[in-house]
Amino acid sequence: MDAKQVKVLQLINAYRFRGHQHANLDPLGLWQQERVPDLDPEFHNLTEDDFNETFNVGSFAIGQETMKLSELYDALKKTYCGSIGAEYMHITNTEEKRWIQQRLESVVGQGSFSQEEKLTFLDELTAAEGLERYLGAKFPGAKRFSLEGGDAMIPMVKELIRYAGNSGVREVVIGMAHRGRLNMLVNVLGKKPQDLFDEFAGKHDETWGTGDVKYHQGFSADFATPGGDVHLVLAFNPSHLEIVNPVVVGSVRARQDRLGDQDGSQVLPITVHGDSAIAGQGVVAETFNMSQSRGYRVGGTVRIVVNNQIGFTTSNPNDTRSTQYCTDIAKMVQAPIFHVNADDPEAVAFVTRIALDYRNTFKRDVVIDLVCYRRHGHNEADEPNATQPLMYQKIKKHPTPRKIYADALTDKGAIELETATALINEYRDALDRGECVVKEWRPMKLHSVDWSPYLGHDWTVDWANQFDANRLQELAQRVCQFPESHKLQSRVQKLYNDRLAMASGEKMLDWGMAETLAYATLVDEGNRIRITGQDSGRGTFFHRHAVLHNQGDASTYIPLSNIHDKQGTFQVFDSVLSEEAVLAFEYGYATAEPGGLTVWEAQFGDFANGAQVVIDQFISSGEQKWGRMCGLTMLLPHGYEGQGQSIPRHV
Structure with missing residues (x-):
């Protein structure tokens, strides 16, 4: 084989291994990315004179056997150094690696979406932003652990549910901490905004128990997808970070056992993590370790990291972890990791579909690292400038994900400016009415767990304890x-x-x-x-x-x-x-x-x-x-x- 040809194949491999290190992942542009020499053609002794030469591209899954080096180099950068950084070459199973390469390289790392889908993403970003702004104005200073900066989580999770419903999933169980939880409750699960407003106002209608803060509450609903209704569950959880993850997986295993769902195709677990917590909390490693063991496997979990690059007041990676990425813990089970820029909702939707298809195909965990930022402090009463002055100077000037996407669609002529404005007004009016704002919400009739036979009993009630x-x-x-x-x-x-x-x-x-x-x-x-x-x-x-x-x-x-x-x-x-x-x-x-x-x-x-x-x-x-x-x-x-x-x- 020609020496130059060998170098071209080495260049392809370098991008597969290390392209993510040059990817455009940080919406704020604060990441200091080290230059990776392997990604430069000159490192492989490929010069400008070679750029017009045609080479065999080996297993590069672009659909043609040969390409000009200039075209190949451009395709490699688009595939591996755009808004998506894919880490998967640590996987030892060749079939899994080839599968991911096919999904990424065949479309040079860019999904194709219809006009209707793009409008849906914008609508969902509008809802994510609109709820936070509404709550901020209506209840200033109240703790809500805003999602702002990570708004793309809402269209991501909804796309995941829609796509799961189309693939035959009938139940989805979600576990997450406080960040963005109220947004998830209202804009994904269909909790009535008025009920949330009443909780903020202290109008609790609890005739039993002690109750808990609003960002610990769970919820259940049915969600309409083109493939049929899906039953959604958001697990209740305490403030102890990451402990809800094994609870969710256990709930999923019980539901799968009840349905006879041995391969996990009917019940899907989704766990949402924080960047500092996924690296710092040992229960995460314990849960990963259970993922393929006989008594605990559920056919894979889709794990989403809301990576706002800060844990309370700590943002220096040298303080929060000992690894390059917060998601490196997932490599212990050879899970693929898709880092994605949260200001690019189409890239987010693209990796969401790949992640679910990977989970459904190989029955293994998969991680999406949603790289975003936190617009306010840890809570709304906090002052982040005290500890992160440069980050928050940048955030103050940075447009919201909704505005960035609306401007992009307007510039391309995909929508009129009036359309984006109308979406904002329609959502605010819906919040004023206090009724459910999720179009896909349906009243529960699927798969709910029935505890009614056990209600209303105390320790003194007799039971049938005799046996022949x-x-x-x-x-x-x-x-x-x-x-x-x-x-x-x-x-x-x-x-x-x-x-x-x-x-x-x-x-x-x-x-x-x-x-x-x-x-x-x-x-x-x-x-x-x-x-x-x-x-x-x-x-x-x-x-x-x-x-x-x-x-x-x-x-x-x-x-x-x-x-x-x-x-x-x-x-x-x-x-x-x-x-x-x-x-x-x-x-x-x-x-x-x-x-x-x-x-x-x-x-x-x-x-x-x-x-x-x-x-x-x-x-x-x-x-x-x-x-x-x-x-x-x-x-x-x-x-x-x-x-x-x-x-x-x-x-």
Whole structure:
């Protein structure tokens, strides 16, 4: 192969690997991007004399085998150094990389949108900006954690829902923190503006519980898409950043299990992160680590980072992280990362579609890094100039995303200036009326979780707690049976022999057999059981052995899953080595599955301490704050087997 030809292929590869480092991502232009020598043709000994020469472009997916170097160089810059910076060459799976290259390179990194779609994006940017301005004028100084600067999140999420509905998704569960949450509630989920105004004015109509601040509230609605209605859920959450992510994924897994959605094609999780939080909070890494594990996978999560380049008052990346990008944590699971300039709504919509298609095709997590800014302080009473003077001098002069896009459409002749003005006035009038402003909103009739059978009870209510003794005897025999070909380890074989003796009344029941029988009575009546925890299949104290391991071929057998054909599902999973994310996941699962028994088992001693935020903020207070019920059961071993205390004073 000609030496110059080799250099051309190396140039293509350089852009695939490092083009994102030269991409136009920061709306404010404050990023100091280091020059990457690999992206200069001269680095590869390609001179101006070579620009008119024609070369083979190898696997560059532009749809032609050869190109002039000048045309190829221009295509590479458009594809990888425009408003989108794509990071995907860390992925080891060649098929995934080729797929992304095809989607990006075939259209030189630029989506094609109809006039109607462009007008929709402008309308949604108008709504995002209009709500914030309206609230700022109506309730000056009140905390609302404005989305301004990151307005593109609203058209992004709505496009994601529309596109998901077209691909067969029937439910979307969203988790996010405070930034832009009120905007999401009103402009995506269809909460009535008047209800929000009443909350600002302190007109709470709560006959139960303590309530919570408005930017912790959840919501549910149905959303019309061309592919059918989609049920939307915005999860309730506390101020503890990122902890809602595993809660959302757990809720999604429960919904998928209920629908028999084994590949995750019908229920989609979306998690919205902050740039400082996604890099700083350890629960993010825990949740990523769960994404492909048996007990927790949901067919991939679409993760959106509202990267406003600041965390409260801290904006120096040397203080907030030890990586180039806040999203580098996602590389631990080889997730592709699409950085995108939030002032370019068409680029945002383009990567949104690619991200969802990637998730649906490969059933893996994907990250969109929405690079934006924060127009005000951390909250509206804060003074950001005290700590970020240069950034806020720039922000003060910077036009809003809506104005930038409206001007661009006007300059191209796509719309008249009057059209953009009319959209502003129409939205403000709708807010004045206080009625729902989301055209796609529909009253709920899909997939809502029904907790009504459990309402209005207290601890003194009697329940049917008797079980037929003869049937219990039969179940005791059934849970001790396994195929003859399934050879057990000698200690496990003795344990099961002892259980057979217990079943016939020759021995007293021990804890392991009693627990197994309790589960058997539930699945026998058609109830679902899910147990997770570290080493829960065997049991930390060698007592459960719900999963039997064949000593010959390492296959497994679960007696409790094989009682009879019409029994309830019995699942037991050894969890990843985490308490916080796993317990949060199981809380989310239990909130979306009223009819079953969901159990999380702390492995040892006081290990549950690692999940204290979940216990405090969700399990013990969720019903009181948000009216969210949850049937989660926690097994907390604390020394009764003789070695459960890791530190005695903590027990």
